Amino acid sequence: xxxxxxxxxxxxxxxxxxxxxxxxxxxxxxxxxxxxxxxxxxxxxxxxxxxxxxxxxxxxxxxxxxxxxxxxxxxxxxxxxxxxxxxxxxxxxxxxxxxxxxxxxxxxxxxxxxxxxxxxxxxxxxxxxxxxxxxxxxxxxxxxxxxxxxxxxxxxxxxxxxxxxxxxxxxxxxxxxxxxxxxxxxxxxxxxxxxxxxxxxxxxxxxxxxxxxxxxxxxxxxxxxxxxxxxxxxxxxxxxxxxxxxxxxxxxxxxxxxxxxxxxxxx
Amino acid sequence: xxxxxxxxxxxxxxxxxxxxxxxxxxxxxxxxxxxxxxxxxxxxxxxxxxxxxxxxxxxxxxxxxxxxxxxxxxxxxxxxxxxxxxxxxxxxxxxxxxxxxxxxxxxxxxxxxxxxxxxxxxxxxxxxxxxxxxxxxxxxxxxxxxxxxxxxxxxxxxxxxxxxxxxxxxxxxxxxxxxxxxxxxxxxxxxxxxxxxxxxxxxxxxxxxxxxxxxxxxxxxxxxxxxxxxxxxxxxxxxxxxxxxxxxxxxxxxxxxxxxxxxxxxxxxxxxxxxxxxxxxxxxxxxxxxxxxxxxxxxxxxxxxxxxxxxxxxxxxxxxxxxxxxxxxxxxxxxxxxxxxxxxxxxxxxxxxxxxxxxxxxxxxxxxxxxxxxxxxxxxxxxxxxxxxxxxxxxxxxxxxxxxxxxxxxxxxxxxxxxxxxxxxxxxxxxxxxxxxxxxxxxxxxxxxxxxxxxxxxxxxxxxxxxxxxxxxxxxxxxxxxxxxxxxxxxxxxxxxxxxxxxx
Numbered sequence: 001x002x003x004x005x006x007x008x009x010x011x012x013x014x015x016x017x018x019x020x021x022x023x024x025x026x027x028x029x030x031x032x033x034x035x036x037x038x039x040x041x042x043x044x045x046x047x048x049x050x051x052x053x054x055x056x057x058x059x060x061x062x063x064x065x066x067x068x069x070x071x072x073x074x075x076x077x078x079x080x081x082x083x084x085x086x087x088x089x090x091x092x093x094x095x096x097x098x099x100x101x102x103x104x105x106x107x108x109x110x111x112x113x114x115x116x117x118x119x120x121x122x123x124x125x126x127x128x129x130x131x132x133x134x135x136x137x138x139x140x141x142x143x144x145x146x147x148x149x150x151x152x153x154x155x156x157x158x159x160x161x162x163x164x165x166x167x168x169x170x171x172x173x174x175x176x177x178x179x180x181x182x183x184x185x186x187x188x189x190x191x192x193x194x195x196x197x198x199x200x201x202x203x204x205x206x207x208x209x210x211x212x213x214x215x216x217x218x219x220x221x222x223x224x225x226x227x228x229x230x231x232x233x234x235x236x237x238x239x240x241x242x243x244x245x246x247x248x249x250x251x252x253x254x255x256x257x258x259x260x261x262x263x264x265x266x267x
Numbered sequence: 268x269x270x271x272x273x274x275x276x277x278x279x280x281x282x283x284x285x286x287x288x289x290x291x292x293x294x295x296x297x298x299x300x301x302x303x304x305x306x307x308x309x310x311x312x313x314x315x316x317x318x319x320x321x322x323x324x325x326x327x328x329x330x331x332x333x334x335x336x337x338x339x340x341x342x343x344x345x346x347x348x349x350x351x352x353x354x355x356x357x358x359x360x361x362x363x364x365x366x367x368x369x370x371x372x373x374x375x376x377x378x379x380x381x382x383x384x385x386x387x388x389x390x391x392x393x394x395x396x397x398x399x400x401x402x403x404x405x406x407x408x409x410x411x412x413x414x415x416x417x418x419x420x421x422x423x424x425x426x427x428x429x430x431x432x433x434x435x436x437x438x439x440x441x442x443x444x445x446x447x448x449x450x451x452x453x454x455x456x457x458x459x460x461x462x463x464x465x466x467x468x469x470x471x472x473x474x475x476x477x478x479x480x481x482x483x484x485x486x487x488x489x490x491x492x493x494x495x496x497x498x499x500x501x502x503x504x505x506x507x508x509x510x511x512x513x514x515x516x517x518x519x520x521x522x523x524x525x526x527x528x529x530x531x532x533x534x535x536x537x538x539x540x541x542x543x544x545x546x547x548x549x550x551x552x553x554x555x556x557x558x559x560x561x562x563x564x565x566x567x568x569x570x571x572x573x574x575x576x577x578x579x580x581x582x583x584x585x586x587x588x589x590x591x592x593x594x595x596x597x598x599x600x601x602x603x604x605x606x607x608x609x610x611x612x613x614x615x616x617x618x619x620x621x622x623x624x625x626x627x628x629x630x631x632x633x634x635x636x637x638x639x640x641x642x643x644x645x646x647x648x649x650x651x652x653x654x655x656x657x658x659x660x661x662x663x664x665x666x667x668x669x670x671x672x673x674x675x676x677x678x679x680x681x682x683x684x685x686x687x688x689x690x691x692x693x694x695x696x697x698x699x700x701x702x703x704x705x706x707x708x709x710x711x712x713x714x715x716x717x718x719x720x721x722x723x724x725x726x727x728x729x730x731x732x733x734x735x736x737x738x739x740x741x742x743x744x745x746x747x748x749x750x751x752x753x754x755x756x757x758x759x760x761x762x763x764x765x766x767x768x769x770x771x
Contacts, residue, residue: 092595096682103702103735107293132702132733139736141684 022048023056027065027077036074063219089224089262091117095127098216098258102129102227105254109247111231113254114140115216116152117224118162121170123153131231148172148186149179151201151213152226157186158193159215159223178203198252200243203233210236212243214255219263227255271342273721274330274501275712276323277705278348278432279512280369283322285330286708287341290721292731294705296334298326305366310373313366316354319432320439327500338501343493344440345508345715347515347707348432351458353407355418355483356435358428361443364418367432368407375406382406386476394473395457396464396548396555398624402573404431405460405477412478422483429483431455433509440506442498450494451485452509453566457557462487464555465546467566489560490514491714508714510559512707513537516677517569518559519710520701521732523725526669530656531706532680535620536577538659539569542667551662552622561717570666572621572659576614577652578680583616584648590641598685601645608643609634611757612651619761622662629764633757652680653689654754660694673697677706684738692742693751702735 025046030037037045043053057075060066064080098115106113106129115127122144130137147153147162156162164186172181180186193199198214205211213228229236229251237243272287272295282301289295300322305313331337354367368374382391382399392398399406408429412419421427428449430438438447456462456469461479463470469484488494493507510518513531517539520529525543530536541558544565548555558569581594591597613619615628632647656674664670673696680686681700691698703709716722 090593090596090599092598092683093593095684096593096595096679099682100704103704104294106735107291107702107733129702129735130733130737132735134734137734137737139684139738 019056022046022052023060026053026056026060027081030066030075030077036069036072036076038072038074042075089218091124091126091225094216094225094262097261098127098227101254101257101261102127105227105229105250106130107132108250109229111229111235111247112137114152114228114230116145116150116156116213116226116228118147118156119144121147121162121166123147123150123156123162123226125152126225146173146175146205149175149201149205150228151199151211151230152228154189154193154199154201155213155215155226155228156223158190158199161215161223161225164190175205176203176207180204198248198255202237202241202243208233210243212236212248212251214251215259216255216262217259224262227251227258269340271340271721272336273712273716273719274327274341274344274504275708275715276327276344276346276436277512277515277708277711278319278323278346278436279707280349280352280371283319283326284708285323285326286705286712287330287334287336288709288712288716292703292709292713292728294703296330296336298329298333300326304369308374310376312369312372314352314369316356316363316367316432316435319367320436323436324500338504341501341504342721343505343507343715343719344497344501345491345510345711345713346433346436346506347510347512347711348436348455350431350455350511350513351402351404352432353404353411353429354432354435355408355411355427355429357426358449359426359444361439361447363435364427365411365415367435368411370402372407373401375401375410378406378410390476391460391473392548394463394470395460396546397458397460399460403458403460404429405473405479408479409477419478422480425482427483428485429479430485431458434485437494437506437509440497440499440501441495445498448495449485450488450509452488452490453557453560454490454511454514455509456487458511464557464568467557467560489562489718490518490557491559491561491718492563493718505719506715507718508711510711510714513539513571514556514558514569515708515710515714516706517541517710518713519703519706519708520675520677521713521725521729522558522675523567523729526667526672527675528660528663528671529675529677529706532577532652532676532678534577534579534582536574536652536656536678536680538572538574538656538663538674540571540663540667540669540671542568542570542669544568547667549662549666551665552624553659553662553666554621559714561714570663572662574652574655574659575618575620576616577655578678579616580612580614580648580651581680583614584645590644594679595682597645597648598683600642601649601685602642604640604642604646606643607634607646607650608639609636609753610639610643610647611754612644612647613757613761614651615761615764618765619758621659623658623758623762625762627763627765628758628761631757631761631764633760634753649683649686650689650754652686653693654751656690657693657751657754658758671696673699676700677704681736687736687738688741691738691740693747695740695742695744695747697740698738699734700736702733 112131113129116123210233211230284299287296351370388398528540530538560566618626
């Protein structure tokens with residue numbers, strides 16, 4: 001009777017996924033021994049059909065965990081495995097792939113657009129499109145923003161692209177009277193960002209200014225950065241200080257378009 | 268009121284694209300299809316003109332349906348095209364006579380060398396402001412006459428038509444063998460070596476020289492005027508613009524005043540400066556070309572500096588050396604070091620274009636020491652694009668007396684912040700990127716919309732242009748001069764590497 005109430009769970013969670021177990025075995029195999037193996041060697045070592053082994057190797061190659069030598073056709077571990085802990089998407093590549101969509105977002109919203117990625121407890125601005133009014137503006141690329149007081153940062157925190165705990169340990173700095181300085185406030189705000197799929201910052205970094213941001217997802221849905229629009233609070237928000245719905249629609253279209261280009265299938 | 272749009276067709280070297288723009292010049296819909304590249308022999312490059320026409324027939328409805336727009340909402344069609352690519356076809360059947368010979372094709376090299384000896388550059392420069400090069404169309408027509416049996420006779424009989432890509436597409440769009448318009452525009456005609464650059468008419472002496480009869484040549488029209496209505500693909504919609512792609516980019520960047528210039532950074536790079544209604548003959552290695560001609564207004568001219576290898580050097584660094592996985596990563600690698608460490612790369616892979624025009628140059632890497640890392644090499648790769656631009660800008664300034672005050676840039680490499688900052692540093696003028704990156708397509712749309720009165724005048728187009736980013740010079744003048752001197756010394760070392768064939 002110990003398992004009473006659990007049969008449904010067992011039926012849906014049908015034990016380990018076989019192809020993932022096999023993929024792990026292939027990685028262990030390649031990590032040991034000579035380092036380079038042909039398809040036949042992989043298949044026979046693990047007792048798999050060649051077709052099965054080939055399918056798994058191709059998928060591992062697709063996510064850069066395995067590389068195939070062009071000349072010999074042999075497989076080896078991919079460079080991406082060595083950098084599993086660090087960002088796998090080059091920030092300059094992210095900018096290149098986003099540039100058309102970021103331009104379109106700035107043109108349609110009439111506001112400045114920035115892209116951010118996490119860097120050592122801050123948000124690194126990796127791309128900046130000017131507000132399309134031809135006033136004097138300065139490129140912000142390379143600037144660092146606070147994670148908890150910027151819309152880009154809140155999105156990165158909410159979707160696990162930047163860790164929350166070190167931030168709480170260091171203490172949340174107040175920039176204005178609206179900055180979220182209590183861990184509970186921040187954690188509620190991040191839960192809301194996850195629910196909505198976008199995040200806002202209203203006068204939390206400087207008075208009179210606001211920003212909205214949405215996640216950029218790469219392969220498998222992993223959040224690799226955020227794209228955001230920022231400007232005066234009276235243009236971005238309604239009279240209750242809530243971001244304009246039309247702006248959110250444009251923002252989410254841009255974030256989805258970039259994510260699709262980066263290979264995030266569902267977004 | 269139903270929203271209306273302008274359709275732009277960019278028939279490029281690797282693909283054909285159809286883009287719709289709204290009143291504010293914003294991109295609304297895109298459809299694109301690549302076509303096959305044929306390399307039948309070393310140095311030969313060909314396209315199938317029929318494949319390109321079929322691609323156009325597919326992407327136009329795609330672009331409309333992507334944005335849920337119907338043909339009635341299209342105010343006008345404008346065409347931008349890869350320049351100088353030559354296609355001949357049968358006027359009765361509409362079937363191309365062999366594949367189109369692409370602008371990169373160098374099969375006419377022998378012929379061109381002969382022309383430079385006799386009658387010599389001056390004969391051509393006086394008339395069309397171009398010195399003989401494998402780049403232009405007329406030597407290709409001559410080459411076909413000399414190599415295809417019976418072709419010259421069929422041409423004399425009036426059975427064969429010549430065109431660059433815009434001519435081919437407009438002829439097909441307006442009915443083809445059944446009364447299609449056989450026309451080109453002044454910008455494309457200015458790249459044939461067959462027109463008088465001042466009168467913009469087919470030049471009798473040049474035609475006689477190449478043996479090209481008038482009967483095969485299209486009528487030369489303005490770049491922006493209503494040519495007629497389409498009868499295929501989008502029946503009833505007016506076709507009202509055609510420009511060569513680089514001229515279209517100049518127009519899309521709204522460089523409408525003398526002294527305004529743009530540079531498009533792709534595989535190669537093309538810097539064009541508006542010189543107004545004056546035909547400026549270059550003394551410093553630039554080409555004189557037609558920038559645009561609007562209706563019956565006087566033509567506007569430009570100086571052009573083509574640079575053969577810029578983005579393709581980054582591709583070489585990625586594909587041949589394997590030091591990076593993607594082109595944008597060159598910036599990441601270059602930022603691992605503070606400077607070039609004394610290393611310079613001159614990418615004269617097939618000689619140098621503007622302003623040197625030296626086919627005997629080959630690429631060099633100089634200043635190598637055991638200190639140099641791949642980061643320094645990555646810097647040298649990016650700096651090569653900066654310095655090559657500087658050389659062309661210096662030539663422009665020397666030729667035109669209108670010193671460049673800022674450079675408008677577009678193309679894929681403008682995503683590289685390190686390069687854009689370096690460009691501002693070495694040119695010592697601000698570098699600005701517009702909000703619409705698709706300047707070639709935008710320029711064709713602008714010209715078409717202008718002719719169809721979708722837009723009233725050039726000022727409205729100017730007001731659509733917005734700065735997306737701006738890089739301002741931030742380099743010590745002494746260092747700039749010192750580095751430029753090193754670059755010039757590196758260029759010297761690339762010259763004369765290829766020995767002329769031994770005649771003994």
